[in-house]
Amino acid sequence: MLSQEEKQYALKKYIEFLQHPSVSATGEGIRDTASWLKDFMTELGIDSTIEDTGGHPVVLGKVNNGGDKTLLVYNHYDVQPVDPLNEWKYPPFSATIENNVVYARGASDNKGVLIARLIAFSKYKGNLNFKFLFEGEEEIGSVHLSEYVEKHKEKLNADAVIMEGAGLDAKGRPMIILGVKGLLYVQLTVRTGDRDVHSSNAPIVFNPVWELIKILNSIYDGEKVKLKGFYDDIEPINAEIKELLEKYDVDPEDIRKSLGVFKLKTSDIKSLFTVPTCNIDGIISGYTGKGSKTIVPSYAMVKMDFRLVPNQDPKKILSSLIDHIKDKAQIEVMGMEKPVRTSPNSNVVKAMINSAKRVYLNDPVIIPNSAGTQPMGVFADLGIKEIVSAIGVGTPSSNAHAPNENVNLENFYKAIEHAYEFYNEYEKLNK
Structure with missing residues (x-):
């Protein structure tokens, strides 16, 4: 004392x-x-x-x-x-x-x-x-x-x-x-022109937002990350860790209320510690001001983070992401943690x-x-x-x-x- x-x-x-x-x-x-x-x-x-x-x-x-x-x-x-x-x-x-x-x-x-x-x-x-x-x-x-x-x-x-x-x-x-x-935080940017153009040109020009959506859907389907080898190195949950997880006694409803969300994706709160994720932090493109403005944007940008579990290597995940996207988007790395x-x-x-x-x-x-x-x-x-x-x-x-x-x-x-x-x-x- x-x-x-x-x-x-x-x-x-x-x-x-x-x-x-x-x-x-x-x-x-x-x-x-x-x-x-x-x-x-x-x-x-x-x-x-x-x-x-x-x-x-x-x-x-x-x-x-x-x-x-x-x-x-x-x-x-x-x-x-x-x-x-x-x-x-x-x-x-x-x-x-x-x-x-x-x-x-x-x-x-x-x-x-x-x-x-x-x-x-x-x-x-x-x-x-x-x-x-x-x-x-x-x-x-x-x-x-x-x-x-x-x-x-x-x-x-x-x-x-x-x-x-x-x-x-x-x-x-x-x-x-x-x-x-662990963490891999990246910014992806798709550019289709030097400047925004009138939306009447939509039949003949690419819209970077649609191109970015295609890329995002190819990376994650809402259930699984589709990058090659993403799950290959995950360390199996051993008996010691399983015992700790079984003792974790948090009410999912308490978690939901504390987060201020309307609904949880799962009642398995233990997935917070065991499941790797692919998350979109924010997207910017085109006109988002008051009223209307008919354009095809010149670029679309998304910030993403991947949360990784033991044995996943952020450098290896980044390499897989680069191979997956090829030249469809520019990639800027904004953070990596093991x-x-x-x-x-x-x-x-x-x-x-x-x-x-x-x-x-x-x-x-x-x-x-x-x-x-x-x-x-x-x-x-x-x-x-x-x-x-x-x-x-x-x-x-x-x-x-x-x-x-x-x-x-x-x-x-x-x-x-x-x-x-x-x-x-x-x-x-x-x-």
């Missing part, structure tokens, strides 16, 4: 951190926040540096406690833009506390977790070695992280990685996520489960991989096999990425306790 003095110190640093804007999309406050973070880490006895990446800097820390095992702690100090500003109850960087709840951009995603882990480190007295990697571009897609990690892989090598926290579910249970889906899944029997997962039970007095919810993506793959490329996302401060009502982002301070203090217990448990299991 934290003493009252420890809580006051932790809250003071949390509030200071939240009051430093660090919006990666605009660059607002990024350098200043990185500098504050480095100074705080130095205050805690962490050998810290600010390192350039070609974009926003990372803050890197290292502590050698003389142990045989090294834990790499990943978080990000950047936050989403605050728009729409008029929907905020309090100024988004004021870090206002009301009824034991702090309101601020970044409170949940990801500054609360970052501070909680550092405060927990300050209490830790064992022999586990630490490396801290705090990124400034996660909210804009970790643009330079892969290149940075590859360039500095020798000083980033570790035995396990804990990613930004998964938080608590709607029932207040801590979530432990063992991996992520899927990752850590064994539930690994020491990092066992330590996370045991420590969560002690702190929350409840069994954690264990998910084989998230339905979304974060940059776990860059660490898997280092040869690190134990990577997990857990220890979080947020709940489904924390409004991450939205106005009035908030965290209950009791959840913040619990995250500190969880991180502290985890550090000790992970060290014990590796002796």
Whole structure:
């Protein structure tokens, strides 16, 4: 348990951190926040540096406690833009506390977790070695992280990685996520002319929208992705993962309501974690203004993402997509991430489960991989096999990425306790 003095110190640093804007999309406050973070880490006895990446800097820390095992702690100090500003109850960087709840951009995603882990480190007295990697571009897609990690892989090598926290579910249970889906994000553009033309020419000119529709229908038929080899490398669901999925007890109707959709495609919510997808994010073409304008557009563009499950390779999927489309459209790659899944029997997962039970007095919810993506793959490329996302401060009502982002301070203090217990448990299991 934290003493009252420890809580006051932790809250003071949390509030200071939240009051430093660090919006990666605009660059607002990024350098200043990185500098504050480095100074705080130095205050805690962490050998810290600010390192350039070609974009926003990372803050890197290292502590050698003389142990045989090294834990790499990943978080990000950047936050989403605050728009729409008029929907905020309090100024988004004021870090206002009301009824034991702090309101601020970044409170949940990801500054609360970052501070909680550092405060927990300050209490830790064992022999586990630490490396801290705090990124400034996660909210804009970790643009330079892969290149940075590859360039500095020798000083980033570790035995396990804990990613930004998964938080608590709607029932207040801590979530432990063992991996992520991979991602291939592309933009396809079909061009049929230098400019739009009068629609009277429709009998003799190609319409790029119809051509794009043909391409999209040839890629996905509403049930299956039709790219050659798309499903060939999918890792079979083993007994360990099957057992985790059987314990996943979420009501599909609760999910539907939380998403604000009228109907779900399936009641099999577990497909979120096991089924790869082909999704259209947006389409632009032609005239979409008020009234009518009779034209044949000159181009049509679509943004698409493929979410991938373990063993699918985004580079291989991209190659198949290029072969499939040939010269029918231009392809621009806008993002690639590898899927990752850590064994539930690994020491990092066992330590996370045991420590969560002690702190929350409840069994954690264990998910084989998230339905979304974060940059776990860059660490898997280092040869690190134990990577997990857990220890979080947020709940489904924390409004991450939205106005009035908030965290209950009791959840913040619990995250500190969880991180502290985890550090000790992970060290014990590796002796």
